Amino acid sequence: MTTSRIGFGAMHLAAAPAEARASAIAVARRAVEIGVTLVDTAHLYGWGANEELLAEALHPYPDNLLITTKVGVVRTPDGGEICGRPDVLRHQVDEALRRLRLEQVELLQLHRVDPDVPLADQVGTLRELREEGKIGRIGLSEVTTAQLADARTIVDIASVQNRYNVLDREHEAVLDACTAASITFLPWRPVHPLLTAPSIVGTAAELGATPAQVCLAWLLHRSPVIVPIPGTTSIRHLEENVAAAALTLTDEQFERL
Template sequence: MTLSKQAGLAIGGDLPVNRLGFGAMRLRGRTAGERAESIRIARRAVELGVDFVDTADAYDLGGNEELLAEALHPYPPGLVIATKGGQCHPGDDWIPLGRPEYLRQQAELSLRRLRIPQIELYQLHRVDPAVPLADQIGALTRLREEGKIRHIGLSEVTVEQLAEAESITPIASVQNLYNLEQRRSEPVLEYCERRGIAFIPWLPIKPSTSANGTTAQVAARLGATPAQVALAWLLRRSPVVLPIPGTSSRRHLEENLAALTLSLSDQDYAELDSGAGKHD
């Protein structure tokens, strides 16, 4: 099975990608064995047709970007490596850092680690409440004007923040928490759909999905896994949705990508929509 762009979308209007991407956060390289397997998983994803890979400078303190470059560089034509800046991860804490000088520094470091002349999609990892949003978006706009990034995206934003950012510059993507059970970002998704903005749900498969309940019942009826059903629901939910399931297992990678070929009936979709719960 390989993915096809026939059912894809165009990020920012000019970056065509398949509807299922890959979230690289769970790839690890802390031991030789972990690194070797992570490299195999990244390469297998691309072999199967994945052409959108999501990472961030905060994942393993930049090590995740370096791992992807080791696995995939020189990148095949059409492969989009999206990364994020504006949040640091010392220890167990996630701390927004949106000062313009910091965003510039991190974008420059990401370019170096990924071994690319331009980041095709650079996303503000979190809005820093201590810095005016206009200053954070302004820093990314200047990086784009300099050719260091191609498109600007946001992560974990409200409709109001998204609208404010759009009043300053075009926004190509939004990456918010969203899955069958956690739908607080429904208004943001609806805004993205109206505006043609790619909506990239992180944690698209909630851990509890595989346990029991409506999702498991539909999966059993279709001869699929609960994870595949959860992804199929997202794909049907809106044409701008681009799930990025991550995994540290090649078997799960292949199972997840097979969700693109899973067809939900109207009954299946309605049952999942009402049965899995619209709020966490």
């Protein structure tokens, strides 16, 4: 399956009030208009409201558009908590299909590994849902190299979504494992909020680009399996983010960063 090199993270799109919803729908539609073919959402984002928003904005979906969502977090009086029980995962997948108006989620990701449920039960449930035709591909989020390796003994893993950017490389080993195995790596928070480092600012000046674009270009240079999913509520920032795919860093600029 082929996607655009830069995707879109829909987490920040507001489903309410009406004015904010209309603006969010315009951003989602503009993303697809300018060539984004991977849009990331989750049950957690508004407890399904974000999925419904994307369906309103983009359904019927273009044939090349991949809407990926995540399950495995439940709502609680205090906010939310990780829950990977098979019955919960099954219910949330069914709800995602209904909200997104899909017969199959092409890429379904486990939002977090539940430490209180055997990994084999969590990933095994997703494998069963794939066999039932409700899921096309299975991904993981915020996993260690050991968890990724264990999951791959149970089912094929198509993607990993961990936090990663030029200033935050905690999951470097996971990225390397994904690169070696040709597993798509979807870094969330691909642009660190602190962009005043001299190397970033200097490289941006050399390229006539923004610091955020430099950070995205660095990710694309870092590994061929990386598909950043920057999120924004601004059409201007969206267009800047997508344009970063056209930037090419020299090897010297890459090493400097």
